[in-house]
Structure formats: C-alpha cells, structure tokens
Amino acid sequence: MPSNRVVVIGAGPTGLEAARLAAELGSPVTLIEKKDVPGGMPIHADYAALTHHFRDASEAMAEMIDAVTSNDLIDIRTGTEVTAVDGEAGAFTVGLAANGSSESVDAGAIILATGFQHFDPGRETQQYQYYELPDVVTIADAEKMIKSGSFVTPSTGKTPERVAFIQCVGSRDRQIGNEYCSKVCCGISSKQAIEIRQMVPDARVFIFYIDMRMYGYWENEIYWPAQEEHKVNYIKGIITEILPKGGRLVVRGEDTTMGRPMEVEMDVVILAVGMEPSEGTTAMSGILNLPTNKYGFVETAHDILDTVTTTVPGIFAAGAAVGPADLDDSIASAGAAAAKAVSLIRSAGVPV
Amino acid sequence: MGRDVSPKVDPSAVMEHETYELEGVDISGHWNRMFEQRVIFDYDVAQLDRVTDLAGGESMGWCYQCSQCIGVCPVDHVGDYGPRKIFRKLQVGMDFFQSDDLWLCTTCGNCLRVCPKEVDMLKIMPAARKEAVLEGHVPAELQDVFEKTARYGNPLGKNPKRRVAWTKGLDVEVPIIADLDRKVDVLWWVSDYPSYHPRGMEASRSLARVLTKLGIDFAILGAEERHDGDSMLRAGEEGLFEMLAEQNIETLNKYEFDVLLTTDPHAFNAFLHEYPQRGGTYNVMHYSRFLADRIDDLGLSEEVLGTVTFHDPCYLGRQNGEYDAPRDLIEALPGAEFVEMWRNKENGYCCGGGGGGMWLDGKAAEHQTMRLSEKRVIEAVETGADTLCVVCPYEVSRFEDAVKSTNNDGALEVRDISELLAAAMGLPTD
Numbered sequence: 001m002p003s004n005r006v007v008v009i010g011a012g013p014t015g016l017e018a019a020r021l022a023a024e025l026g027s028p029v030t031l032i033e034k035k036d037v038p039g040g041m042p043i044h045a046d047y048a049a050l051t052h053h054f055r056d057a058s059e060a061m062a063e064m065i066d067a068v069t070s071n072d073l074i075d076i077r078t079g080t081e082v083t084a085v086d087g088e089a090g091a092f093t094v095g096l097a098a099n100g101s102s103e104s105v106d107a108g109a110i111i112l113a114t115g116f117q118h119f120d121p122g123r124e125t126q127q128y129q130y131y132e133l134p135d136v137v138t139i140a141d142a143e144k145m146i147k148s149g150s151f152v153t154p155s156t157g158k159t160p161e162r163v164a165f166i167q168c169v170g171s172r173d174r175q176i177g178n179e180y181c182s183k184v185c186c187g188i189s190s191k192q193a194i195e196i197r198q199m200v201p202d203a204r205v206f207i208f209y210i211d212m213r214m215y216g217y218w219e220n221e222i223y224w225p226a227q228e229e230h231k232v233n234y235i236k237g238i239i240t241e242i243l244p245k246g247g248r249l250v251v252r253g254e255d256t257t258m259g260r261p262m263e264v265e266m267d268v269v270i271l272a273v274g275m276e277p278s279e280g281t282t283a284m285s286g287i288l289n290l291p292t293n294k295y296g297f298v299e300t301a302h303d304i305l306d307t308v309t310t311t312v313p314g315i316f317a318a319g320a321a322v323g324p325a326d327l328d329d330s331i332a333s334a335g336a337a338a339a340k341a342v343s344l345i346r347s348a349g350v351p352v
Numbered sequence: 353m354g355r356d357v358s359p360k361v362d363p364s365a366v367m368e369h370e371t372y373e374l375e376g377v378d379i380s381g382h383w384n385r386m387f388e389q390r391v392i393f394d395y396d397v398a399q400l401d402r403v404t405d406l407a408g409g410e411s412m413g414w415c416y417q418c419s420q421c422i423g424v425c426p427v428d429h430v431g432d433y434g435p436r437k438i439f440r441k442l443q444v445g446m447d448f449f450q451s452d453d454l455w456l457c458t459t460c461g462n463c464l465r466v467c468p469k470e471v472d473m474l475k476i477m478p479a480a481r482k483e484a485v486l487e488g489h490v491p492a493e494l495q496d497v498f499e500k501t502a503r504y505g506n507p508l509g510k511n512p513k514r515r516v517a518w519t520k521g522l523d524v525e526v527p528i529i530a531d532l533d534r535k536v537d538v539l540w541w542v543s544d545y546p547s548y549h550p551r552g553m554e555a556s557r558s559l560a561r562v563l564t565k566l567g568i569d570f571a572i573l574g575a576e577e578r579h580d581g582d583s584m585l586r587a588g589e590e591g592l593f594e595m596l597a598e599q600n601i602e603t604l605n606k607y608e609f610d611v612l613l614t615t616d617p618h619a620f621n622a623f624l625h626e627y628p629q630r631g632g633t634y635n636v637m638h639y640s641r642f643l644a645d646r647i648d649d650l651g652l653s654e655e656v657l658g659t660v661t662f663h664d665p666c667y668l669g670r671q672n673g674e675y676d677a678p679r680d681l682i683e684a685l686p687g688a689e690f691v692e693m694w695r696n697k698e699n700g701y702c703c704g705g706g707g708g709g710m711w712l713d714g715k716a717a718e719h720q721t722m723r724l725s726e727k728r729v730i731e732a733v734e735t736g737a738d739t740l741c742v743v744c745p746y747e748v749s750r751f752e753d754a755v756k757s758t759n760n761d762g763a764l765e766v767r768d769i770s771e772l773l774a775a776a777m778g779l780p781t782d
Contacts, residue, residue, distance in 0.1 A: 204397055212416075224469075228414050231404070233397055233443060236417060255392050257417050258440055262392035 002091045002348065003106035005030060006341045008113060009082055009284055012040020014319025014330040015113035016064040021338035022111070023073040027345060030105050031068060031076045032096065034280060038065050038078060040115060045140050048147035050327060051184065051191045052221050057147075085110065085288055089314025090348035108348060109314050109341035112288065112298060113334065114280035116320035119170030119178065119273040127241050128169070128271055135249055136242055138169075138273045139185065142192050151199045153267045156247075160203050160267035163196055164251055165189040166239045167209040171274030171324075178295060182274030183324040187218045189272045193232040194225065206233045206266075208253065237262070242269055274324065281321045288315055297323045308337040316341055371718070396445030403448055408479030414469040415439035421463035421471070426702040427456050430727055431720040435463050435471050449484045455491055455715050458724065459586045459707030460666040465698060474586075474671075477707060481588025490588070497711040498589050501596070505578035506544040507711060515542070516574045518553035523780065524564040529571035535608035538563070538570035538642075541623075543616035544579055545745035551752060552745050554782060555768035559615065559639060561779040562770055566649055570613070576603050580619035582667070585626065587708025594630075597622070601632035612636045617668035617744050618706070624672065638668055640743045640769060644677035647684050652776040655687030660772070661737035663693070663728060663751070664700030665744035678743045681769055685776050691735045693728075701728050705746035725754040733760050740766045 006022040008015045011033035019031040035044060039061045042050070047057035068074050083102065084095035092107040118140045122131035130136050134155040137145075145151050153160045167189060171182040186209065193205045212234065214223040226232040237256040242249050248265045255262040277285075277296035285292050290310050291299045298317040301309050308316045318337040319330035371380040404413040417436055425434035433456050438446075441453065448454055457477050464472050484490060490498070500509035519526040529539060540563070545552040563570050581596035604612070612634040614620040623636040643650065660682050668674050675697045682690045695701040702709075704724030709716065713723065729751055732740045740751055751766040774781045 204395070206395065223416075224414075227416065228410075231397075231401070231413060233395060234416065235395075235443070255440075255444075257436075258392065258444060260390050260392050264393065264395055 001093070001106045003108045004028065004345050005105065005107045006109050006111060006338070006345070007032065007092070007094050007105060007107040008111045010040065010113035010115060010280060010319075010321070011035075011038035011068075011076065011078070012113060012115050012319065013042065013061070013064060013327060014115065014321075014334045015040070015111070016068050017331050017334035018111045018113055018318055018338045018341075019074050019076075020064070020067045020071065021335055022342055023071045025338065025342040027073070027108075027342050029074045030094075030107070031074055032080050032082055033076070033078045034081050036079045038068070038076065045118070046144040046147045048143055048195065049191065051187045052218050054191070082284065082287060089344060092314060108345035109316065110288070111334075111337045111341055112281075112284055112290070112310075112315065112317040112321050113319050113337075114284050114321045115278050116275040116281070116324070117278040119182075119276050121169050121271045121273055128166070128269070129242060130271065133242065133244060133249065135267060136269045136271065138271045139165075139188050139192060140273065142196075142270045143188075146192060146195045146199070149199075151196050159200055162264075162266045163193075163203055163205045163268045163270065164239070164264075164266040165193065165205070165207040165270045165272055166251075167207065167212075167272045168238065169271040169273045170276070172210070178274060178276065180295060180324060181213060183213070183215075183329075184326045185272040185274055186213045187222050187326070189270070190214070190218075190222045190226040190232065192270070194222070194230045197230040197232060204233065206235055208235050208237060208239050208251070210236075210238055235262075239269075275320060277321070284321075288312060290315065290317070293323075295323075297321065308333050308340060314344060392444055394445060395443055397443055399445050399447055400439075400442040403442060403476065403480055406479040406483065408475040411469070411471045412439060412442065412476050414471050416469060418468060420466040420468070424462040424466055424699065426458065426460055426462065426704070426724050426727070427716075427720065429701075430722050430724065431456070433457075433719070435467070435473055439471075448480055449487055450489050452715060452719060454480055454484055455494070455708070455712050456719060457707055458666070458702045458704055458709040460702035461670045462666075462699065462702070465670060478586050478588055478590070481586075481708075482590050483588075485588040485590075491712060491715045493714045494587060494708055494711050498584065498587075498592055501579050501584060502592055505596070505599075506548065507579060507583075508544060508548050510544075510548045512575045512578075515547045515577060516572070518547060518556050519560070519572075522557055522560060524561050526560050527571040528574040529607050529609070530574070530576065532571055536569050536571045537609065538568050538611045538613050539604075539607060539609035540570050540572045541580070541612055541614045541616075541619055542572050542577060543614065543619050543745055545749065546615045547577070549745070549749055551748045551766075555745070555748060555770050556615070558768065558774035558779070558781050559770035561774050562643065562650070562777065565651070565777055565779060566646055571609075573603060578603075580614075580616065580622045582618040582622035582626065583706065583708055583710060585622075586706065587711075593626075597627060597630050597632070601627060601630060604632060604634065610635060611642070613639055613642055615639055615745055617665040617672070618746070621667045621671055638674060638677070638743070640668070640677040640681065641674060643769070643773065644680045647680060650684070650773060650777060652684055652686055652773070654776050654778045656685045656772055656776050657687045658739050659689045659691055659735070659737040660685065660739045660741050661691050661693050661732050661735045662696070662741045663703065663732070663747060664697060665742075665747065666700065666702050666706050668743060669700050670698060678741070678769055681773060682741055685772055688739075688772075691737050693731045693735055695731065701731065703728055703744075703747050703750050705744075705750050710746055710750075723750075723754060723757075725750040726758050729754040729758050729760060729764065733758075733764050738764060739772070740764055741769055741772060742766060743769050
C-alpha cells in the first residue's frame with residue numbers, strides 16, 4: 001500500500017534525529033528500537049560527556065528523546081524488531097515483532113540507523129590480554145567509570161597513579177580486517193584523558209599513538225587543551241604488549257621520537273577500541289537486501305556526493321551504519337536521510 | 353688462567369655520549385649508544401612540569417613533535433639539538449636545570465618563526481636559565497662573564513675609563529655628552545665590543561667618521577655607558593639585567609637627545625622591548641637604519657670593488673624585522689656586487705653569539721662539530737663573496753676567528769658596514 005509513513009530503524013542519536021526531522025517535514029514516523037529504551041550507544045554504553053563539547057550525554061540524549069516522544073506524528077516502538085520488509089519505494093510493508101506478537105506497518109520510505117558496536121579487543125588483539133588482565137580496559141569501560149564519578153584501578157579499587165591509552169585498537173589493521181580509521185577514538189581518548197586528569201589530578205596520563213587524528217575543531221578543542229592545560233602526555237609509538245608485574249602493568253613498545261625502547265609501569269591501560277558494524281546493522285542489511293562493503297557497513301549508492309541513499313530505492317542509511325562516524329557526522333546524515341525520505345514520498349504522489 | 357672478562361665499561365656509569373673515548377679510541381657517534389642504557393623505564397614528567405610551571409616556561413609543554421624547529425635550529429645543523437628534542441628529553445626525565453641542553457640555545461628565534469604551536473624558546477630559555485642561575489648551575493665561562501659585567505659594567509672585564517680609548521688620536525671629534533652640557537640630536541650607544549675589541553674599535557672609528565661627514569650632532573656616554581644587559585637576560589641573569597637597566601636608565605635620563613643610536617642589535621632590542629617597562633623610553637634606532645635613511649647624503653663615490661654578502665643579526669632581523677636597511681646600504685656601495693647567502697632574512701643562520709652564546713663557546717664545543725660562526729662563514733665563502741658584511745658587534749670577532757679556523761684566511765674579509773661605507777665615502781677605515 002502506498003504510504004506517506006517513514007519507518008526509522010534504530011533509536012540512537014541518528015534514528016532519533018531522522019525521526020524528528022521527518023515528522024517536522026510532515027511525515028508520520030514509526031521509530032523502531034530493539035532495546036527497551038531509546039538513546040542508542042550514548043545511553044546503553046553509559047557515555048559520560050559527549051565528544052567534542054563535553055555536554056552531559058544523558059542530558060543531551062534526554063533532549064533528543066523528548067523531541068521524539070512529544071511529537072504526535074512519531075510512533076516510537078521500543079523492544080521491537082524488524083522481521084521482514086516487502087514492497088518497493090513508496091509502498092513498503094515492514095514486519096515487526098514485539099513480545100512474541102507480530103504486526104506490519106506500511107511505509108513509503110525506510111531509514112536504517114542501526115549504528116556500530118565497539119571492537120572487542122579480547123577477540124582478536126590477544127597481545128593486550130583484555131580478557132585476562134582486569135586493569136586493561138577499553139574506552140567504553142573507561143567511559144562507564146568516568147560516568148560513575150569514580151575512576152579507579154579496577155583490580156584494587158585504588159586511585160591510579162599512571163594511566164595509559166593505546167590508540168588504534170581494532171582499527172587500521174589488515175590482520176584484523178578493519179583497515180579503516182574509526183575516526184573518533186583519538187578524540188574520545190583525549191576527552192577521557194582530560195576527564196581523568198580532572199577526576200584524579202595526581203594521576204599521570206599518557207596516550208600512545210600512531211598519529212593523532214584530531215580533525216577539524218577536535219584539534220583545538222580537545223587535543224591542544226589536553227596537552228597544554230591538562231598536561232596529558234602524548235607519546236608516538238604503539239604499545240606492543242602489556243605484561244603484569246608486581247601488581248602493576250608494564251607496557252612495552254618503542255618511543256619512536258626518542259628512538260628508544262620503552263618499558264614503563266602503568267596502573268590502568270585503556271584500549272582505544274574502534275567501531276565495527278553493530279549486530280543490528282548486519283542483521284538489517286540482510287533483511288533489507290542492502291549491499292555492504294568488505295567491513296560489513298552498509299554501502300551507499302553514490303559515494304561521497306550522497307552519503308545516505310542505498311542501492312535499494314526508498315531505503316536510506318545514516319550514521320555509523322554506513323561507516324565510522326562521530327556524532328556531528330551522524331546528526332548531519334540523519335538530516336539528509338530524513339529530507340530524502342520525505343522528498344521521495346512526495347515525488348511518488350503520496351500526500352504528506 | 354682464563355682471560356679477563358670483567359666489563360671494561362660500567363653500564364650504569366655510561367650514558368648517551370655525543371663524543372666518547374674508550375681505552376684511547378674515539379667512539380664518538382650514535383653507535384656508541386650500544387654502551388648505554390637504551391630502554392626508557394620511566395616517564396618522569398615532573399621534570400617537564402618544573403619547566404612548564406615557570407613564568408615564561410609554559411609553552412615548553414605544547415610541543416606536538418612536528419619537528420619543524422629542528423629543520424631550522426642552527427645548533428642542530430652542527431649537533432643534535434632543538435626544542436622538539438628538549439621536550440622529549442624532559443618527558444623522559446631530563447633535569448633541564450643541570451643539563452648542557454640549557455646552554456646551547458642562542459635564542460636566535462628561528463624555531464619560533466616556524467612553530468605552529470608557538471613554543472617560545474625566547475621566553476623558555478631565560479626563564480629556565482634564571483632557575484639554573486639561582487641554583488648555581490652556570491657554566492664557569494659564563495659565570496666569569498656575569499661577574500665581570502657586574503663588576504666592570506662590560507662582559508670583557510675592561511676598565512670603564514678605557515671605554516673611550518678608541519676615540520684617541522681619531523681624526524674626527526667624538527664628544528662625551530657630559531662634557532657638552534647641552535642637548536644633542538643623537539646619543540650614540542657604542543656598546544662594549546665596539547669600545548674595547550680591536551676590530552670593534554676600528555668599526556667605531558669608521559662610524560664616527562661617517563656620522564661626522566654627515567654633519568650629525570652626536571655624542572657618546574663614554575665611561576658612563578654600561579653593558580645594555582640584553583644578553584645577560586637571555587642567559588638567565590635577570591638580576592644583573594635589572595641592575596644594569598636601572599643604572600643605564602638613570603644615566604640616560606640625565607641627558608637630552610632625540611635619537612638613541614645603537615651599534616648593537618642586542619642593545620637595540622633591549623631599548624625597544626625591555627627598557628620601556630622599566631621607565632626608559634627612547635627613540636632608539638639601529639645605525640643601519642639611521643644611515644639607510646640618509647643614503648643620498650652619504651656621498652658614496654669611491655668604488656668598493658668586490659662581491660659582498662650579508663649576515664642578518666638575529667636581534668635586528670628576525671626579532672625586530674629590519675632586513676632592508678643593511679641591504680640598501682650594501683646595494684648603494686659603488687662597484688660592489690651584493691649576493692645573498694643561502695639562508696637569509698627571516699631564515700638567517702645564527703652566528704652563535706646570542707643568548708649568552710658569545711660566552712659559551714667552550715660548552716658549545718663539547719656538543720657541536722663546529723661553531724655556528726664557522727658554519728656561517730663556510731656559507732659566505734660558498735656564495736663566492738670576498739667580503740662578509742656585518743652590522744652587529746658580536747660578529748666581527750666571531751666571524752674573523754671562524755675565517756681563520758675554517759682555513760679561509762685571505763678568501764673572505766669580515767667588514768662592518770661602517771667600514772665599507774667609510775671606504776666608499778673616501779674616509780679612512782683604520
């Protein structure tokens with residue numbers, strides 16, 4: 001059945017923004033979220049402050065969620081999964097399942113906003129012993145600690161004296177298969193380094209990197225203040241291995257700009273894990289018959305000049321479902337997807 | 353008896369050496385690092401904090417290792433040095449205040465020119481050296497100069513009464529302002545090397561003749577003049593600088609004059625940037641600018657044959673933006689051909705004399721394959737020039753020594769612009 005409805009799959013920042021804008025443009029929207037609460041990764045992974053403006057993540061997400069729940073044109077379905085999609089542009093039928101019951105919704109266009117998941121460093125990069133050493137954590141783990149208001153050495157519960165970040169874990173790696181840069185980890189690590197220095201002023205924080213990728217304003221808003229005001233130490237050269245020694249962790253690698261091996265004790269090591277396609281992105285690309293690239297992210301049809309149109313007419317993808325993206329990128333692509341979805345419905349002659 | 357396998361080298365005692373002799377064999381060079389502890393076992397960043405906590409030292413912590421500074425650091429051209437490297441050594445725990453790295457910088461400012469993060473060695477070095485001076489970690493040769501300057505008012509340790517010796521027997525009159533008891537148009541701040549050093553004295557005599565020929569109403573302070581203090585400040589002796597500045601301002605404020613004419617770019621820099629905040633504000637001009645403004649009145653008629661190249665003093669050029677005046681004067685010399693050196697103007701290569709370097713040749717020699725002045729003289733010779741023109745009194749002696757030590761005696765003459773102008777004006781130049 002032809003429909004003027006837009007179905008948005010995924011209620012993270014991208015999906016929330018796409019739903020809000022499509023409704024503002026006049027389309028009824030069904031926003032589908034597999035989890036029981038909307039908000040996506042910032043909520044489910046307990047983000048503390050958003051990169052790059054340090055805005056409280058819960059507060060920012062509450063604002064986005066309010067904008068959606070307060071709009072009568074938006075029907076938000078949490079705890080709901082998409083099981084099937086039939087039809088064509090202007091007249092899709094989307095099968096939904098929730099609490100053991102199923103139904104279908106008509107849609108003129110579909111926006112996929114199923115996002116990413118954090119790389120699991122225990123799975124591939126065994127040299128860091130993420131599963132074995134309690135004081136080796138990821139930036140996702142660190143974010144939870146920062147949000148809890150207490151940053152400690154996990155094994156002892158004590159305040160750490162030295163904290164090291166290791167960049168590019170699970171990214172830029174041919175052996176792992178994730179050859180891309182995950183874009184946000186340098187900024188998030190630096191943001192967390194600032195937060196740790198503020199929470200534990202006596203702790204020394206080190207960031208071991210290949211190259212710091214602080215594009216645009218992240219350079220002056222995060223990287224420079226981290227180094228200049230918060231005295232975070234950036235050292236070029238990635239740690240090769242982490243070894244437990246006397247209750248602490250010894251990180252071993254090369255200090256490349258000194259041209260010397262280094263072997264320094266740390267209390268906590270934070271792995272700056274990158275992005276991979278989420279389970280939702282993988283599952284939905286199958287159901288929607290969307291081609292993915294070799295990394296599993298959804299491929300868009302027109303490359304850099306149109307980042308949201310997929311190869312299937314009427315289906316758009318936005319945010320980190322398409323590839324590594326920061327919040328700014330995700331919000332921008334959500335807007336583009338909403339505009340294109342509503343535009344398609346209008347051009348099909350369905351009154352909006 | 354087995355052979356003696358006890359270590360010849362105590363590993364704990366042997367660190368990184370730029371020059372090292374082992375059992376009579378010179379093993380200088382990077383490969384001697386095999387004898388040192390290479391592994392970094394700690395990042396004692398407290399040493400970096402000690403520097404960045406200093407007023408003026410803050411920007412030492414801003415380095416992001418782009419390494420543009422190293423490309424232009426004059427010391428790295430003849431050694432292993434520069435802001436990027438200092439930053440890393442501090443992160444690895446170097447005690448800057450007891451390190452030779454504290455004394456190799458000439459504050460030439462070329463690193464700051466290219467630094468995207470504005471890591472400012474012109475502020476960092478004086479601030480850190482001041483701490484070392486307070487802690488008593490000063491190279492002996494520099495300490496000697498501090499003491500001479502405090503005692504005699506000049507770094508050469510000469511008798512203040514002999515400041516006017518260069519005017520004796522001169523064919524033109526060089527009045528002392530105290531004797532004139534009236535306002536003069538130009539008070540000439542002669543400075544120490546032009547007053548005491550034999551080659552400096554020759555340049556001063558030439559400048560006196562040039563000023564006289566121009567009909568300038570000028571006078572000097574004579575025995576009342578003291579060291580301007582600028583290089584003492586860059587070398588970390590802030591107390592000495594303050595004392596000199598106070599005495600000099602007191603002296604200068606006794607007299608009336610329109611222009612304070614300096615021979616020395618370092619004095620020019622001090623009068624321009626340091627003295628005003630301490631109550632001494634003057635219409636200060638470097639003699640190259642003063643003469644360039646009167647180029648048509650100089651009456652340059654005699655041919656000065658040959659090819660002339662020019663060395664930019666850091667404290668005239670890069671620090672204070674004056675590149676044209678000396679060049680205009682050289683270009684106006686009849687018969688002379690002007691050629692630029694490879695590195696010139698904003699990228700001029702330092703002579704090694706600034707920031708206390710004038711009195712740290714011994715310390716520099718421990719870490720450099722050659723003096724900066726020698727490197728510069730080689731560049732000057734490479735241009736094909738037979739004359740190296742200078743406008744800074746630190747340079748005549750530095751470069752003349754370098755001409756000899758690089759075996760270029762007879763190939764290159766070092767001349768102050770005053771001497772070249774005097775010759776072109778048909779005046780004596782001895």
